Amino acid sequence: MLYFIEQCLNGAQLGMLLFLLAAGLTLVFGIMDLVNLAHGSLYMLGAYFAATFAALTGSFVLALVLAVVGSFIAGMVLEVVAIRPLYGRDHLDHVLGTFGLLLFFNELVRLVWGPAGMTLALPPEMLTAVQIIPGIHYPAYRLVIILATLAVAALLYAVVMRTRLGMLIRAGASNREMVGALGINIKLLYTLVFGLGAALAGFAGVMQAPILTVQIGMGENILILAFVVIIIGGIGSIRGAFVAAIIVGLIDTVGRAFLPDVLHLTLSTNAAQTLGPALSSMSIYMLMAAILVFRPEGLFPAASR
Amino acid sequence: MSASLDPSLNAAPGSVLSARNAFTVALLAIIALFPVYSTLTGDTFVLTLFTRVLILAIGAVSLNLIMGYGGMVSFGHAAYLGIGGYAVGILAKEGIDTGLVQWPVAIAVSALYALVVGALSLRTRGVYFIMITLAFAQMIYYVAIGLDRYGGDDGLTIYKRSQFGGVIDLNNKTLFYYLCFALLLASIYLISRLVNSRFGLVIRGVRSNERRMSAIGFPAFRYKLVCFVIAGAMCGLAGALLANHTNFISPAMMHWTRSGDLIVMVVLGGLGSLFGPLIGAVTFLLLEEGLSRLTEYPDLILGPVLLLVAIYVHGGIEGLLQGRRRG
Numbered sequence: 001m002l003y004f005i006e007q008c009l010n011g012a013q014l015g016m017l018l019f020l021l022a023a024g025l026t027l028v029f030g031i032m033d034l035v036n037l038a039h040g041s042l043y044m045l046g047a048y049f050a051a052t053f054a055a056l057t058g059s060f061v062l063a064l065v066l067a068v069v070g071s072f073i074a075g076m077v078l079e080v081v082a083i084r085p086l087y088g089r090d091h092l093d094h095v096l097g098t099f100g101l102l103l104f105f106n107e108l109v110r111l112v113w114g115p116a117g118m119t120l121a122l123p124p125e126m127l128t129a130v131q132i133i134p135g136i137h138y139p140a141y142r143l144v145i146i147l148a149t150l151a152v153a154a155l156l157y158a159v160v161m162r163t164r165l166g167m168l169i170r171a172g173a174s175n176r177e178m179v180g181a182l183g184i185n186i187k188l189l190y191t192l193v194f195g196l197g198a199a200l201a202g203f204a205g206v207m208q209a210p211i212l213t214v215q216i217g218m219g220e221n222i223l224i225l226a227f228v229v230i231i232i233g234g235i236g237s238i239r240g241a242f243v244a245a246i247i248v249g250l251i252d253t254v255g256r257a258f259l260p261d262v263l264h265l266t267l268s269t270n271a272a273q274t275l276g277p278a279l280s281s282m283s284i285y286m287l288m289a290a291i292l293v294f295r296p297e298g299l300f301p302a303a304s305r
Numbered sequence: 306m307s308a309s310l311d312p313s314l315n316a317a318p319g320s321v322l323s324a325r326n327a328f329t330v331a332l333l334a335i336i337a338l339f340p341v342y343s344t345l346t347g348d349t350f351v352l353t354l355f356t357r358v359l360i361l362a363i364g365a366v367s368l369n370l371i372m373g374y375g376g377m378v379s380f381g382h383a384a385y386l387g388i389g390g391y392a393v394g395i396l397a398k399e400g401i402d403t404g405l406v407q408w409p410v411a412i413a414v415s416a417l418y419a420l421v422v423g424a425l426s427l428r429t430r431g432v433y434f435i436m437i438t439l440a441f442a443q444m445i446y447y448v449a450i451g452l453d454r455y456g457g458d459d460g461l462t463i464y465k466r467s468q469f470g471g472v473i474d475l476n477n478k479t480l481f482y483y484l485c486f487a488l489l490l491a492s493i494y495l496i497s498r499l500v501n502s503r504f505g506l507v508i509r510g511v512r513s514n515e516r517r518m519s520a521i522g523f524p525a526f527r528y529k530l531v532c533f534v535i536a537g538a539m540c541g542l543a544g545a546l547l548a549n550h551t552n553f554i555s556p557a558m559m560h561w562t563r564s565g566d567l568i569v570m571v572v573l574g575g576l577g578s579l580f581g582p583l584i585g586a587v588t589f590l591l592l593e594e595g596l597s598r599l600t601e602y603p604d605l606i607l608g609p610v611l612l613l614v615a616i617y618v619h620g621g622i623e624g625l626l627q628g629r630r631r632g
Contacts, residue, residue, distance in 0.1 A: 035432050037565075085616045091432055092378050093615040096572050099565045100611025107604035224443045224561065227436040235432060278451030285444035289425050292437065296428045 002136055007257045008250060013142050015249025016149035020204035021226040022233070022241040023156060024197030030173045030236030031193050034083065035091050037098040039201055039226070040219025041105035042078075046071040046202025047209040047218065048109060051118040060123045067206045068199050075198020079191045087190070106216050117215035120206075145207050152203060153242060160238065169193060173236065225252075228284055232291050234298025244299060248284050255283035325626040329580045332587065336486065340479040352478055358590050359485040360546045365570040365582035366492050367539035372568070373577030374500050375532045376512030380435045381422070381442030382567045385415045385537050387449060387559030389544020394461050394554035404467030404475075408545050415541025416534050418445070423533035427526060430515075442564055449556040460555025467549055475549055485546055489583065492539055497579050499535070508532050569611060575623025584622050 025039050049070040054063035078101070086097050122141055129137035160166035168189055171179045180186040205219065212218065229248050233240030260276030267275065291299065336355065343352040364386055371377040392411035401407065426437040455461045466475040475481050499505050510518045511525045519525050548554050557563075566589065574585025592610070596603035618625065 029432065035435060082612055089615075091435060092372070092568075092572065092576075095378065095380065095435060095565075095568060097612045097615030099569065100608040100615065102608070103604040103611070104608025107602045107608065111602050111605065220561070221443075224439060228440050231433060231436055231440065276451075278448045281447035281451060282444050285440055288437070288440060292425050292428060296433075 003257075004254075005133070005136055006138065007254050009138055009142065009146070011250035011253035012246060013145050013249070014253055015246040016146055016153070017204045017208055018222070018226055018229050018249055019153060019242050019245035020149055020200045020207075021222060022229040022245055023153075023238055024200040025226055026230050026233075026236055026238060026241050027169070027193055028197045029230075031169060031176070032087055032190055034086060035094040035098065036083075036197075037095060037223070038078070038101035038105060039197070040223030041102050042071055042075055042198040042201040043205040043208075043219035043222065044109065044214075044216070045074055045105065046205030047120070047214040048113055048118065049202065050206040050209055051120045051214045052113075054120055060120075060126075063120075064203075064206050068203050071202020071205075072195045072199040074202075076191050076195035078198070079194035083194060084187075084190075102220075109216050115216070117213040119213055120209040122210045141210060148207065149204075152200070156200070156238070165192070225284070228288050230298075231288055232298055234300040237298070237300040240298055240300030247287070251287055252284050255280045259283065323627075325623065328626055329584075332580075332584065336587075340482055344479070349478060352482055354590070354594065356478075356482050356485055356550055357547075358586050359482070359489050360543050360550055361567070361570065361590065362583045362586035363485075363489050363492050363543040363546070364540045364567055365574070365586050366489070366496060367536040367543070368567050369571045369577065369582045370496055370499070370539070371533055371536045372571055373581070374496075374505065374512065375508050375529060377427070377529065377533065378435050378568075379438040379533075379536075380561070380564050380568065381438035381440075382536075382540055383559040383561070383563035384418065384422075384442035384445045385540035386544040386547055386563065387445060387554075387556070388415045388418055389541035389546075390548035390554040390558050391449060391452075391455070391544075392541070393467060393545045393548040394463050395455055397463050397465060397467075398455060398461060402465050402468050404469050404473075407467050408542065411545035412538045412541045415544070416538040419534045419537025420530070423530045423537075427529050427533065439561060439564070442559060443561055446556050446559050446561070449559065456555065458556060460553055460557070463548060463552045463554065466552065467545070481549070485550075488542065488546070492542075493579055493583070495539075504528070504531075571621075573614060573621050575621030578621075578623040581621055581623040588622060 021039065021043060024042075025036060028034050028036055028039075046067050049067035050063045052063075053066040053070075054060055057063060057066075082097070082101060086094055126141040126144060128140050130140045130143060132138050132143070158166075160169055168179065168184055171184075172186065172189055172193075176186060179189075201219075208218075208222075225248065229241055229244045232248065233242070233244030259280040260272060263272035263276050263279070266272075295301075336359070339351055339355050343349055364382065367385075368379065368382045371379055389411040392414050393407045396402070396407045396410060422438065422441045426434055426441065429437060449455075450458050469475070473480065473484070475484070500509065507518065507523050507528050511523070511528060515525050544558070547558065570585035570589045571582050572585070573589055574583065575581030592607065593603065596606055600606070614621075620627070
């Protein structure tokens with residue numbers, strides 16, 4: 001039981017990270033109608049920025065802030081230089097162009113930081129375990145991740161729903177021509193939204209960096225998971241992304257932890273050992289397939305936002 | 306009917322001597338003559354490289370059927386390379402080494418997988434479809450990693466290539482090369498027959514305007530699904546060839562960037578043109594090979610090239626040969 005609660009917390013933590021990535025993707029898709037495969041590269045850049053700044057300044061928090069700002073700027077530069085010409089094009093052109101960008105960024109990181117990965121050390125006070133419920137100790141840093149991403153999610157919600165910028169973002173998603181006709185600088189808005197998505201991805205990369213190593217291609221597998229989140233949640237819906245991210249995070253983590261044991265109960269040891277790892281990695285895709293059968297538009301289709 | 310909406314329907318066969326036809330014929334002639342060059346000079350590197358090019362070109366040709374003619378942008382096509390390869394590898398490991406079993410199984414399992422994935426993902430379109438095909442391919446990738454008995458993450462060496470009762474010896478490099486070449490030409494021929502048949506017209510009509518095709522009574526979903534399955538089966542064969550070529554299978558065969566490579570080949574060569582995928586495969590793999598010799602960081606150049614192609618080049622190399630350009 002204690003193990004189960006711990007795994008659920010791990011799942012929630014993965015889910016929150018997925019949400020940060022999925023929110024950026026879904027914002028960019030909902031407003032600019034752009035498929036961005038290079039989104040994972042910004043996650044990777046965030047982690048590399050943080051590792052570098054942490055080595056320079058010696059402070060984790062300072063590195064976090066600088067890395068998020070760095071990702072924000074990198075995202076805006078990327079949008080102006082490479083993404084702009086792709087607006088209004090076929091989705092296939094987006095796939096091709098951003099696939100090229102992804103290759104470019106992986107190679108750029110190899111050129112600048114070298115092929116070996118980096119590590120981002122945590123401040124010592126975060127290395128301890130906290131007793132959350134009597135009898136359950138949980139690593140402090142993982143709790144920090146959950147709380148920090150929850151705070152960012154709340155902030156994002158406040159920005160989108162309560163500020164003028166957020167109003168423009170929502171207006172841009174429903175009718176971009178009209179927003180432009182009303183005298184809003186739509187180009188600048190797009191750049192800001194792309195930068196915002198990049199900052200969210202960069203933040204996710206920084207938060208994940210101390211747990212995994214910072215390495216080339218670290219953003220790719222998690223990007224595909226973020227796609228699954230968007231498919232389940234409904235493209236363009238931030239609320240859907242949030243709910244789906246938690247579901248995917250929980251099912252993936254809990255499935256990996258318990259499915260092999262469950263199989264042991266029903267199958268022979270040999271069969272369970274063969275099938276266990278294969279099946280548990282399939283669980284979220286099964287969920288995705290099931291959602292597609294019943295609700296092809298996702299749980300929260302963007303139209304009903 | 307919808308002919309005026311769809312450029313590929315209007316593309317006249319053209320005069321026999323057009324720049325494009327001359328280029329295609331020259332390319333095919335060069336490809337056909339590589340084994341002669343290899344035998345004369347003893348340089349087998351070119352032969353090995355181009356065997357790979359031909360095999361991946363079969364994959365690209367099959368992807369072009371659904372993407373170029375059918376308008377279904379699948380980002381999971383490398384899964385079939387993996388399934389075809391694993392069919393050969395797993396059967397070989399279990400002691401069944403005749404190609405007469407291995408290859409049909411590779412094709413059948415790929416077709417079956419395509420049927421399931423197609424039935425689910427064709428319920429959606431556009432970006433959803435791209436992401437869903439990508440996600441399912443990633444699932445197969447992780448399944449392969451989980452197959453501990455067949456090497457898991459490290460992959461599996463195939464000690465004996467597919468046997469054809471001593472009639473065809475795949476260990477003969479020249480013979481294997483020509484077999485791949487023949488299968489490539491056969492798949493291009495099959496596609497040309499297919500897209501010019503009534504079935505192909507429906508598929509291209511659905512790409513132009515699915516709602517209209519449904520309205521005049523064609524079950525668009527079923528046509529698209531059949532098209533999807535044919536492409537999957539064809540790419541499964543390419544996977545079986547690839548496993549025989551490298552004598553090795555691993556999850557890396559179906560890494561999602563490999564699906565991206567296949568898309569790049571099709572778009573680079575020319576979407577919805579018969580020989581475009583071959584031209585794209587040759588160009589892409591030679592570019593990759595050349596750049597990795599030129600510099601330690603090939604993707605630093607390749608990446609921006611792909612971006613520029615996406616922005617400026619319409620219709621790929623085939624399009625350029627015809628003088629078509631994005632306005």
